[in-house]
């Protein structure tokens with residue numbers, strides 16, 4: 001054929017394509033070798049724009065084969081994709097890296113497997129992430145971050161025994177996991193309770209260790225024994241109880257002798273008793289003042305729970321944050337809104 005252009009079946013085409021990959025790889029390696037700490041993220045972003053959008057794992061594999069030095073570069077690319085929330089593309093690069101690494105490069109393989117675990121966690125594939133972290137730990141057993149992550153996932157999946165095992169390994173490595181261990185042991189001991197009374201006595205013994213159990217205890221007491229709840233609240237005044245008190249139906253008689261200002265504030269704001277106690281919670285005092293002077297406005301309180309460490313919101317109180325795993329960082333956010341008693345409007349919002 002006398003064409004000026006190369007036919008794709010021509011052997012020369014393959015050689016030229018290979019040379020092109022080589023030159024791209026060299027160029028990229030040169031570019032990235034010049035990267036300094038400052039402004040690195042910006043440059044990686046620029047690089048990502050240049051990299052073909054439809055790059056598949058095989059392209060990365062070719063790049064690695066042609067230019068082994070591109071390992072570091074591709075690790076950065078994978079991390080940049082991860083940080084940018086493109087988990088699918090990040091996964092492809094990490095899988096290519098894992099494929100390329102020899103079985104003897106244990107530390108690097110463990111690192112990549114941990115990253116794969118992170119991607120699966122972010123994508124909601126918890127079983128896969130457990131497998132990836134476990135594989136990573138089988139290569140490098142003393143990997144504290146993988147142990148901590150695997151423990152968090154087991155906790156999320158309510159597999160408390162395994163979560164505890166991972167924490168014990170961390171404690172053996174010298175990390176202080178006492179609070180988290182105590183929490184998990186508490187949850188496990190509650191599971192062993194055969195009767196309601198047994199459950200209540202376990203909860204009572206756990207109350208002092210953290211607010212999570214104190215809240216559970218109060219919640220149950222308010223259902224079964226409000227006098228005892230009042231007694232409990234006389235000794236324990238805490239804003240962490242506000243949503244529970246607000247959402248409960250409080251019996252005026254049981255709380256008549258309770259000097260807890262939070263309880264008094266709630267009773268007054270709900271119109272159960274009269275008075276103008278300063279509860280110490282601004283929003284509660286405002287709702288109380290509004291219900292006294294303008295009850296037709298139907299002011300109500302709303303609650304959200306936020307992690308003080310990462311800012312993630314939750315609809316319920318938590319001991320460990322589902323997003324960042326921080327413990328004891330739950331803050332009750334109180335808001336004011338207009339009361340809606342219309343059940344149908346609630347249903348419509350679903």
Ligand SMILES: [Zn+2]
Pocket residue numbers: 307308309310311312321322323324325326
């Ligand atoms: Zn958090």
